Amino acid sequence: MVAKKTHVKVFIRTRPTASNFDGLKVDEDGCSVHVKLPKESGQVLGPNNAQDSYSFKFDGVLENATQDTMYTTAAHEVVDSLLAGYSGCVLAYGQTAAGKTFTMAGDLHNYVHRGIIPRSIHHTFQEIDMRVDKLYKVHVSYLEIYNEQLYDLLAENPGDSNGMAVQEDPTRGAYVRGLTLVEVKSEEEALAQYFLGEQVPHDLLLCTLCEHYTPTPQGVGTLTPFDRLLGSWALGLTSKLLLGGALKPITVHEAESSRRASKKPDFSQTLREAQSINKSLSFLEQTVTALARKEAHVPFRQSRLTSVLRDALGGNCKTVMVANIWGEPQHLEETLSTLRFASRVRTLTTELSLAESSDPALLLRRYERQIKELKQELAMRDALSGKARVNYDDLSDIEIREMNQLAKDFLQGRAEVDQLPTESIKRIKECYKQMRAVYSAAGAELQQQLESAEASLQRNGAQPRMSGSVPGTPGQNNRVGEVAEGERGFQVGTAPQEARPASMSVAGGLGSPPRAPASVVSKVPASVSGTLLQDESNSPKARDTSPGAFDDLAEAHGGVDRNAAFVHFKRDTAQGQSLAAAVKERSQQHKELMASVRDLGASVNAAKARIDELNATLGNKKTETPVQATDSEHSHLLQDLKAGKMHYRTTFDNFKEQRTTLDALAASLAEAKKALIVEFDKWLATASPLSKFTSAKGKADEDELDAAEAFERMQLTALSAADPDSAAYHAARKHTSMLRMSGNFKGSKAAAVNARRKEQELLINAGLKQ
């Protein structure tokens, strides 16, 4: 893939001002800014104390620009690139109050004045909705960097930064390990996540991770809803968009004025904050300077901010910086320093190439195709050039081992395409074979992990395994319950995949049909079988109804309102009550039967142990020393053995039968859960009960609203009606405002982050942390 060099674009945005200050001029071309220091100022700003005027050129200078113009000029093409598969970054930089927050977030109470972040989210989903050739999966994460600490604003416990670290990956670039990624399916969901963190005023990065899926040959032309079709769509690219704000240099002079303005007695805290921000910003400046001078060592790792921005400043990323200035005489020092920094940033270049996915399956497919093409090309070249001596010999063991290592290195990004063999078809084929081997080994490892997860499920009540039974391996037919005469024993192995209930099936989990035979189904209580057992694997609504997935299903895509509505459906509607009761009843039956099967399994094992013991005593086992016995003892032992085998058979048959009933019951439980969710979805969609529910709840809450909040909500509703495009925005605002009213917002996000910050301040003060 050829990388395209591109320079970082820098736009200057001036905060509107009433003063007639003429020290700052913008050329008519809309790209150049001139700063002239007032003679009488006595300010010594030039590097040699003599210069009193400066000129800078940028990609654009926006004066009195609307938010719409700002977005179209600076960010629109970055979002377009994101959807074409290129990673991007939009950053705001500037002195205090110059307009960074206004540019990135905007005035969130006023839809017209929303900033780049909400506009990017709208643009992303608008585009996604219009594309028919591709499917996209979008995740967001929200990171705050404050005092050189990382804060995950979307984590369960947002104050906890433990375990997070900035890492580099040859394919993914720089990323934060441990940062929560929330999948969002709509503009409203994405905005709601953003609004949750909106109150935190420091270095912020909202990351949108966009996975691009393209159709495999079977998938072409069969575009239907994403979730059901993912099987025939392949992940092709994973591009990301970083949207960052609040990169501001604070001078000590500024910190002092802010202290005076806020009348805070604790100046040391303000100063420390300023120093920390300055430290992080000076690392950013050092990094930018090193990059601009093309120095061999670029100190990306000096600070968290520069580590996170590594790709944006010099990697595979389309980067735009908006430098905000405030053109008033008293801010001239800061304005000049911002313009200097911004023009240095403008000299940076990044290398843009498609953000390819590291999915090994995709790499395999791609290289399979390339090898085929190479083979054809080689054959043609051989024929045209009359080339005779191509080595078609089999590869030696050592060469095969080397090829395996190369395949591993290649798939892990440690080897380049150029290192793959091209000299003979045999070597190319071997390379492909080794890639498949590496991939299968990775798959087997995954399978093993799944099995151990399954084993832990079984420990909670699924069938026991007797000693000597063969543990289940994929594709192997374990002989459940077979009387293995030749081996002197009976198998109580792992049930083969197709005999397991839908809820335990790994591969066929999605909507797998219940597998109990008809004869067994008839033993299941009448309420358990019937319509709920029909095969819905091809139904559009077929979903994962495994016990673990059940709760997730209830909570998926809906946040608090949906969950609350689900509780309401189960508790207060006749249909919900009856479906929930069916689930409860089957769950209870399943639990009881599970206990009984477990006891029976123990009896089977005991019977088997007794048979082994008698066989050993009779000398039937070659490995054990026979015990000397008299004829009568011998005949008693034989009788015991016969009785033991009969007992085993009876117990085992019983076990097998109950096991099958349990399977059918598990399937039926899964179906009951599915029915509950499906009916809940219908209830939610058709009668709009959520809105009723929300408004009912809202009504109760409204009594507690203060007048300002009530007014805000009223305004939001009116504005949504006026501009349909703004509906998602207003819905997300409403959602956040409801969370705030319920107290959840304060309790979970902002308070946790603040508590964590305070804790770290104390550690820093006590000298326990840097």
Ligand SMILES: Nc1ncnc2c1ncn2[C@@H]1O[C@H](COP(=O)(O)OP(=O)(O)OP(=O)(O)O)[C@@H](O)[C@H]1O
């Ligand atoms: N282009 C603009 N048009 C209208 N108002 C603006 C503009 N830029 C900034 N403002 C206003 O100026 C004030 C300060 O802006 P903002 O909070 O965005 O600055 P900031 O750079 O983020 O400050 P800080 O570094 O303190 O967070 C806000 O009231 C904002 O609404």
